[in-house]
Amino acid sequence: MSDHGFMSADWRPAEPLVGREPELERLLAATGVTDPEARGGVLLSGDAGIGKTRLLRELAARAADAGHRVLAGHCLDLGDSAIPFQPFAQVLAALDDTTRKAMSDAMPPLGPLMWGAADGAGIDRGELFSSVVAALELLAASQPVLLVVEDAHWADASTRHLIRYVLSHRYEGDVRIVVSYRSDDLHRRHPLRADVAEWIRLPGVQRLDLGPLADSEVRELVRSRAAGVVDARGLAAIVRRAEGNAFIVEELLDVDDKSGALPPTLADLLLVRLDRLDDAGRQVVRALACAGGEVGDELLSVVVDLPPRTLEEGVRAALDHRILSRTRSDGYGFRHALFAEVVRDDLLPGERRRIHAAYVRALSGLGDSADVARHAFEAGLDEVAFTASLRAAERATRVAGHNEAADHYERALSVVSAAPEGTDVVGLVIAASEAKTTAGYVRRAWVLVEDFLEQADDLSGEERARLLVAYGTAALMADRVHEPRKALDELFELVPEQPTPLRAAVEELAARVASNERHFDEAIRWATQAMTLGQRLGLNRLVADAAATKARARARIGDDPEGDERRFLEVAKIAATEGDVVAELRARHHLAFYYHERGMLDRAEAEFLRTMKTAVQAGRQWAPYGFDGRFFASVAAYALGHWDLVLELCDVAMLQPPKVPAADLEAVALLVSAGRGDTSALRTAERLRALWHKDIVLAIQSATAAIDLAHDADEATRWHDDLVLTLTDKWDGEFVPARLRMGGLLVGRLADEATHASTVTRSEWVERADQLRADADRVIEERGPFGPEGLAWSLRLDAEILRLRWSVGGEVPLAELLAAWRETTEAFGALGQVYEEARSASRLAAVLQAAGDVAGAKEVASAAHEQAVGLGAAPLARELEALAGAPVRPAASHASASQVAGEKPLTAREREVLDHLVEGRTNGEIASLLFISTKTVSVHVSNILAKLGAATRTEAAAIARRQRA
Structure with a gap:
């Protein structure tokens, strides 16, 4: 037994505490650990699983480390067999034998509790209570005492009386007491409810209610338990379902499908609470479980077939047992959404259908169409479900709820056999596809139309043509290689060359397909025809799209650089004037790529961010062009060294995008992890590998990050080769431009380890490098000419090959090696690619050092070191520091007011x-200026206040001004 009393090894937390720092600080102060003058006790309350025990373990560990004797006792759920004074008996029995004997001799009433006879028979209660207090005083004479009584909601009456006594006593020594209980167990008739109301009025006793963890804290908790294992979709499901309850988070981590059925242990635990209700209470709860949200008295009275008085009693019982709670709109809802899940899943099929049918009858003509549709589906009323789903989809589209609209359209299609006669089913399929595309589910949109084309066998020529246009468009958006051309070939047979809107749509699609296949002259011809016909027919949207495609094709030819930029801006301006946000986004997306391909990365970043912001405002943030704005802005920001912006743009936990866009963003964030040396990110790369077939840029970005993150050259080679295989088999892209970058990174890894490799391995690596150069030449031949970035990576590949040959003792003139790395460094520097410039500079400095130019090496390494430190690229910074010959101070520009104050x-x-903030701007104004959401600004402001130790925005601004003065 330790000197700290009941402090066994299992009390020491194995995992870091997440999200409870303010509550912990308050407990540490109240229990005298950080405030020796504190006296009294704390009543710690919170729902089951909210984290009370974890917080108390942290408190106990901190208190013990500070020299306090920690005594802990637990009340047990023994029903009518409760043992009087159980937690105090546990505390006293845990003392060492010598202490117990001395205490029982001096205070005989404690004997039965100390030596196992805990019923207290024959003991005067007053003497027992005073003896317990005397024992605490005696223990406190040698060191401060912290008494923890857990789970007081299970305490018997005798224990509750003793808790009141020890809380009310004024101790001479340092004795502090914490009593915990479940607040969700304290229904109206629970005996502890009155006791707590009395205890809180005792002098020195304070109450601390432990609320749910914030969503950001739940995400941090998941990462601390399963870093890289849970994908963004699973993480979002855990955050949504757990509602800040740490126990539920831990349970959901143990199931594969985070959105699927609950673990049986958790479901059973929740259903136990339902068993405490009478029949009326259970009927109310079951009806609410099918509601899908809060329900008011009027609707509940129609759905639940009970007399008014009985219904009220049932509602009251569910409220008292803290299963339901009142809502702000005077309705009722579940205190925790998982209760609704468990109760709903426990219903019999017929019972569930009857409840949903009752909701349909109650809501028809009055309720929201989405609610009517959902209940009709569950009740098996297909005709009602179809009509209500269409109304819900149209309403969701009007308010930019594209994700919801897609779901409603798809549900309507699932019961299309019940559709009224004359329904335009093809139009419904196209609308569903467009909604899915706008919501960010591009691949699903394409598959939806493809499935319908394959299954429908009674389509007219015009109907099939309409579907093929939608199919070809969706296939282009999904980066399919062959499908758009196949659709177009059939369309030319189905749609005659006549002045019809359908023919104009075919010609506009032909322009896109030709541009995608790099047949730019053909693309210009089709786009011109489409524009002419579209203007004749008044198809403004189609004309704008064709104009954007034509401008893109002209820019790719590259014979009129000044005119190219002007044309993109003209299309964007006209589209914005006409309110055609899709055409505007497309034109600005092309303009941003125009800048990117010419190495104007700062302008590309700004234009991509502008595109993203416009898309967010239009509710199209996950649609093509809108999402591309965010994705490619993050790619440009990574190249420019704006790595904090990259992590902000790619914060999938905060943004909760669809699955593939989420994976795309995680892949870009991996590049920052690689640069900063976070090898644990390899787990994320492994998880993303399963999605490579869904998006080519996802495959390229995650695999190139993994080449850098890999533990050794062999592992890096496997990542490279797996990516080439995927590009070849899944995307018909064996010779994509990214091969230059991939090759340069891989040869760099080989060169890093070449000096330690065997002679055979060195020879194999040199041959492999030569093959990678040959592959790069093939890429240039087939996909060139490339802009400044392609040139820089081609130079990098050549320089890495020379470095590899030099590392294995090959005959490489130092002058040639120096020239190669100097040219490479300058090429990345001209592009503004900070990290790659610094990496190339590290190679250059090493060669300069080998050539005997120590001063030159130090000068190059010192400048690059400053860049690496600014990025937080610790591995590269350490490498450059060694090359510089002495530690180099970080750049002064990266010291902030908080650093001067000694904070984070x-x-x-x-x-x-x-x-x-210093300029007095609001969160909304800051969000607009920085192209981020107001919510994200709010998170940053909270972090700033915490780091500066400021209570308000005004105080934070004042601190910043003082530091700058």
Whole structure:
């Protein structure tokens, strides 16, 4: 037994505490650990599983480390067989034998509790209570005492009386008491409810209610338990379902499908609470479980077939047992959504259908169409479900609820056999596909139309043509290679060359397909025809799309650079004037790529961010062009060294995008992890590998990050070769431009390890490098000419091959090696690619050092070191520090007010937000200026306040001004 009393090894937390720092600080102060003058006790309350025990373990560990004797006792759920004074008996029995004997000799009433006879028979209660207090005083004479009584909601009456006594006593020594209980167990008639109301009025006793973890804290908890294992979709499901309850988080981590059925242990635990209700209470709860949200008295009275008085009693019982709670709109809802899940899943099929049919009858003509549709589906009323789903889809589209609209359209299609005669089913399929595309589910949109084309065998020529246009468009958006051309070939047979809207749509699609296949002259011809016909027919949207495609094709030819930029801006301006946001987004997306391909990365980043912001405002943030704005802005930001912005743009936990866009963003964030040396991110790369077949850029970005993250050259080679295989088999892209970058990174890994490799391995690696150069030449031949970035990576590949040959003792003139790395460094520097410039500079410095130019090496390494430190690229910074010959101080520009004050440093984005705070801007104004959401600004402001130790925005601004003065 330790000197700290009941402090066994299992009390020591194995995992870090997440999200409870304010509550812990308050407990540490109240129990005298950080405030020796504190006296009294704390009543710690919270729902089951909310984290009370975890917080108390942290408190106990901190208190023990600070020299306190920690005594802990637990009340047990023994029903009518409860043992009087159980937690106090546990505390006293845990003392060492010598202490117990001395205490029982001095205070005989404690004997039965100390030595196992805990019923207290024959003991005067007053003497027992005073003896317990005396024992605490005696223990406190040698060291401060912290008494913890857990789960007081299970305490018997005798224990509750003793708790009141020890809480009310004024101790001479350092004795502090914490009593915990489940607040969700305290129904109206629970005996502890009155006791708590009395205890809180005792002098020195304070109450601390432990609320749910914030969503950000739940995400942090998941990462601390399963870093890289849970994907963004699973993480979002856990955050949604757990509602801040740590126990539920832990349970959901143990199931494969985070959105699927609950673990049986958790479901059974929740259903036990339902068993405490009478029949009326259970009927109310079952009806509410099928509601899908809160329900008011009027609707509940129609759905639940009970007399008014009985219904009220049932509602009251569910409220008292804290299964239901009142809502702000005077209705009722579940205190925790998982109760609804468990109760609904426990219903018999016929019972569930009857309840949903009752909701349909109650809501028809009055309720929201989405609610009517959902209940009609569950009740098996297909005709009602179809009509209501269409109304719900149209309403969702009007308010930019594209994700919801897609779901409603798809549900309507599932019961299309019940559709009224004359329904335009083809139009419904196209609308569903467009809604899915706009919601960010591009691949699903394409598959939806493909499935209908394959299954429908009674389509007219015009109907099939309409579907093929939608199919070809969706296939292009999904980056399919052959399908758009196949659709177009059939369309030319089905749609005659006549002045019809359908023919105009075919010609506009032909322009896109030709441009995608790099047949730019053909694309210009088709786009011109489509524009002419579209203008004749008044098809403004189609004309704008064709104009954007024509401008893109002209830009790819590259014979009129000044005119190209002007044309994109003209299309965007006309589209914005006419309110055609899709055409505007497409034109700006093309303009951003125009800048990107010419190495104008800062302008590309700004234009991509503008595109993203416009899409967000239009509710199209996950649609093509809108999402591309976010994705490629993050790619440009990574190249430019704006890594904090990358992590902000790619914060999938905060954004909760669809599955594939989420994976795309995680892949870009992996590049930052690689640069900063976070090898644990390899687990995320492994998880993303399963999605490579869904998006080519996802495959390229995640695999190139993994080449850098790999533990050794062999593992890096496997990542490279797996990516080539995927590009070849899944995307018909064996010779994509990314092969230059992939090859340069891989040869760099081989060169890093060449000096330690065997002679045979060195020879194999040199041969492999030569093959990679040959592959790169093939890429240039088939896909060139490339812009400045392609040239820089081609130079990098050549320089890495020379470095590899030099590392294995090959005859490589130092002058040639120096020239190669100097040219490579300058090429990335001209592009503004900070990290790659610094990486190339590290190679250059190493060669300079080998050539005997120590001063030159130090000068190059020192400048690059400053860049690496600014990025937080620790591995590269360490490498450059060694080359510089002495430690180099980080750049002064990266010291903030918080660093001067000795606090955690502000990130680059937080410094930007702070600058705007100093200028007195609101969160909304800051969001607009920085192209981020108001919610994201709010998170940054909270972090700034915490890091600066400021209570308000005004105080934070004042601190910043003082530091700058």
